[in-house]
Amino acid sequence: MGAHPIPSYDMVIFDFDGTLADSAAWMIRAVNPMARRFGFKTVTDDEIDMLRGRATREVIRYLGISPWKLPMIAAHGKKLMAADSDSIPLFPETEGMLRALHDAGLRLAVVSSNSERTIRAVLGPDLSSLISQFACGASLFGKARKFRKVTAVVSRDRVICIGDETRDIEAARALGLASGAVTWGAAKRSILAEHHPTIVFESPSEIISHLVASRTPVGAD
The missing domain is CATH 1.10.150 (DNA polymerase; domain 1)
Known part of the structure; x- marks a missing residue:
């Protein structure tokens, strides 16, 4: 049997603390x-x-x-x-990852319990300009409502939510969204895997390779 095709995504929703920022x-x-x-x-x-x-x-x-x-x-x-x-620094590969995904045509959003003002300050104006939507100030278990808000303009089967905690996986699942769990943040890989995310990412470069590949039309050269 051949390999399973990579799902095609149009939007990536990132958590901030522990995913983009090393807080x-x-x-x-x-x-x-x-x-x-x-x-x-x-x-x-x-x-x-x-x-x-x-x-x-x-x-x-x-x-x-x-x-x-x-x-x-x-x-x-x-x-x-x-x-x-x-x-509060960004993880070393965050800038390159955001630029690569943006250049590949993916719509980027940030959903976080942190404030938009703080997130923009840490990202800086250049990286903040790559983010199409910010939905910030979510309650600890209120991310699903924020996900619903930012996905109003896209098909949910073409969205992936990427974060470092089990609550990110739970919130994505509540809306039927794909979830990507990163291993460099708050939760250990083992506990993330127990909550069955769509995919586990070991590095930002894996996010780039997986999501950029999802933008390549089937059969393209």
């Missing part, structure tokens, strides 16, 4: 001060590594965060990150 160091510095402020469990470096092997909902339960506190914690975190945006 892990910032989050590790911020987690325990926020834990003391909002009354949830502080963590050691070993616990942080252990939590990378758990689904997002399990992490929240482990930390003892009450659901009603999540909006306050998220709002405070966004405020702190906005103040530190100049210290």
Whole structure:
């Protein structure tokens, strides 16, 4: 039997933190001060590594965060990150990946719980100009609503959502969208695989090769 054809995509929806931006160091510095402020469990470096092997909902339960506190914690975190945006780097291959996908004719969007202002500051004006749509400020488990908004102009079977957490996979599945899980962010590969994304990406170059190939018409030279 021949190889399965690569699905053809017109739009790529990216998560931001842990997918395009390497904000892990910032989050590790911020987690325990926020834990003391909002009354949830502080963590050691070993616990942080252990939590990378758990689904997002399990992490929240482990930390003892009450659901009603999540909006306050998220709002405070966004405020702190906005103040530190100049210290948050993109992953080294992010720029080349975004340019390659844009040049291949793919429509790019960013859906994130972070603020659009912070995301634009970290991306810079040139890369921000490659993004057709920003849908930011999503609640922790509210990405599906944002996905619905940005996919209004395209066929959903031609969209892939790429992120680094299990909640990204869940949100894409809720709308019948393809999902790509990246292994360089918050969650370990093993826990991402357990949630059955459409595809797992080990590097930005894999995203380029897979998605650009999806733009090549069948039978083209």
